[in-house]
Amino acid sequence: MKQEDFDLLSTLVRQRSGLVLTPEKAYLLESRLFPVARKHNMKSLEDLAQALRARRDETLMFDITEAMTTNESFFFRDQKPFTLFQKTILPQMLAARAAKKHLRIWSAAASSGQEAYSLAMVCAEEAAKLQGWKIDIIGTDLSREMVNRAKAGIYSQFEVQRGLPVTYLVKYFTQIAGDKWQIKDNIRQMVQYREANLLADFGPIGSFDIVYCRNVLIYFDLPTKGKVLNAIGNIMTPDGFLLLGGAETVLGVCDRFKPMPGEHGLYCLSAAYPQGVKAVG
């Protein structure tokens, strides 16, 4: 690929999604953008770059950005963040919101929906404690294709075996074909998915008590990580919780958050919880 084409395409992707592509990742651009070129009736990445220089085609730019996202996800990814949700965060929030009986949870890079549905399944497990509560779970992602997949809630046999206990498969999924499983309506209805870009103004999304923003900041450069974390800080309740992925941190990135001692991947706003929180039960 020509240097100027790489520069054009990688700059576009970085501006639109935050994804940093170093020159060693040129092969990734080529393999992922070739199908986009084909879809738009072009023969090569050179043509693609040429078309962008000629005209800022919104659909084309969207397709390029979407094609460059990495969407891998699985149910109960890393387990710990979900045990933490069930044993620590939820009990703490149930006490803190006892008067309002309303909780809002955001899966901020939801991909094909596994993270948000995992949280919904935990809520279903805890249904007895959530009697009379309103729990909003919102899943957002930049990728339209992923948002549509998440809404459909249909997963391959391979996907339902990664991280998902078989008892949950039996309880919360319907087998719709030999190797396709769909999340049951009662769980599906607990989650709303929509398209949203973490780099853009979040708009009237409301405030959240719990934010899962996992395995997406790793793709961004430092200033972008800081900007996104800051924006998340703006829409969180003062006593809210933030969960990041295993390779992500707020340290040295954004001082609005501090890690919760002893709980890897769990953060709160810097002013909150001088004493820390304790696991219940």
Added chain:
Amino acid sequence: MKTCLIVDDSRVIRKVARQIFESIGYACTEAEDGKVALDACKTVLPQFVLLDWNMPVMNGLEFLRALRQLPGGDKPSVVFCTTENDLNHIQEALGAGANEYIMKPFDADIIRGKLEQLGLLD
């Protein structure tokens, strides 16, 4: 060392599974049907059993029911690993005392994930 009994009538599958389990620090024994596996369990109980369903002589389900009757036979974690991929089979397996269920084809990630859920990975 943690011990694993791999029960499958396919030598190829046993070999693949063995490699995965050995890579995560298990000592493995193999059995080509439920009967051989049950005899092995009467001598010494493994901590973990990876269990095929359809096998000659004695199938996986029969083995599991017999295992759970043995003294201490409730201890081993048993994970089915079979091409049977419908809800009825899964429910029957869980009803007979299986701890987890893998639908073939499987890979190292799936096995590791299931072990992690069962608290058998460190």
